[in-house]
Amino acid sequence: MLVYKTALRGAMLALILSCMAGTAVGQWLSLPLPGTPRNADGKPNLSAPTPRTADGKPDLTGLWHAENMRYNANLLPAGTQAPMLPWAADLYKHRVDTQGYDRPMTRCMPHGVPDAMTVAPLPFKVLQTPNVTVVLFEEFNKYRQIHTDGRQLPVDPDPAWYGYSVGRWEGDTFVVETAGFKEGTWLDDSGHPHTDALRTTERFRRINFGRMDLDVTIDDPKAYSRPWTSDTIHFLLQPDTELLEHLCENNRDIEHLENFWKGQQQAAPSTTGKQ
């Protein structure tokens, strides 16, 4: 019996190695990552239980992507509308009518919080450590840090594209509070705006090895009449692969987009900040 099991293991290993050899290319597109639970055929077992760190918390570490572009297109649950103040509604309408007038990505500025995580074809990598969780975005090679060492959010910080983030655990939910935003990002590609008063609360739940969910609450009293919460965003683990470089070195689109947008500028909306 033991011999049989050993032989079976040997055969499985050979199978895994041959699969790897078959897909190995110069880039780290396909490689077996340690810590990945596997089925008998060697493939990642994406429905295996949520991995946990030494202190028993869920471990969010992994390469993730949104399951589709729906949340990037519009953060809200289908059929609902954000409670925008009039100036924000005007600006949003202009962005929709002009098919994204001056969207930051057009000039190779990245998506922000939360939509840098919803660009489905460009994954992000979460690295969870005891004192900080780092999020590396493939899009434009950007990163974000979520501090978990007990520090408080800074008072009157220099406004930042991704703001300043601290995280804590509520049961198995990783709760991330972020403030100190610069008015530059859009909340989604349809163009929901925000001001420097924005505070976001993200709630991450790793459902199992292969799935993670996120709800984001948007609280920006200068743009919205009350806080509102996104649709539940579903992320899928992208197993046995790596981030690839994505630097904006050849932006040929801007010239054509500027042609399309000529004469479509909006008069400055009645907010304090830059739009």
Next chain:
Amino acid sequence: MVLFVVAIAAFERAAAHHSFTAEFDANQPLKLTGSVTKVEWTNPHVWFFMDVKSQDGSVTNWGFEMASTSQLLRAGWKRDSMKIGDIVTVDARRARDGTDHANAQNVTLANTGQRLFAGSPTQ
């Protein structure tokens, strides 16, 4: 064949770093065959150019936008999948501004028959 299947699976995940609809017109599909003159294996988008002969014999150099290098690699491309001088057929959607550039959907390489998804932006 395997490449094609992988490519189709990647379709829904394709997206641009910019507004697709502001730059390209989904209602202006194009199918063009020509000879590759330049490949820019770059981000945020890969571009390639090819000479297309019209019926009257005149030649136009067209430019085609594809997805990022990472998206194309994951869809089965290599940086040298398409070489200068290769004859290729492209399914694309034309730019709104009427210039000779378009967003490539699929590229078929004449010498191998291999059809590769171009990871075209969908929004």
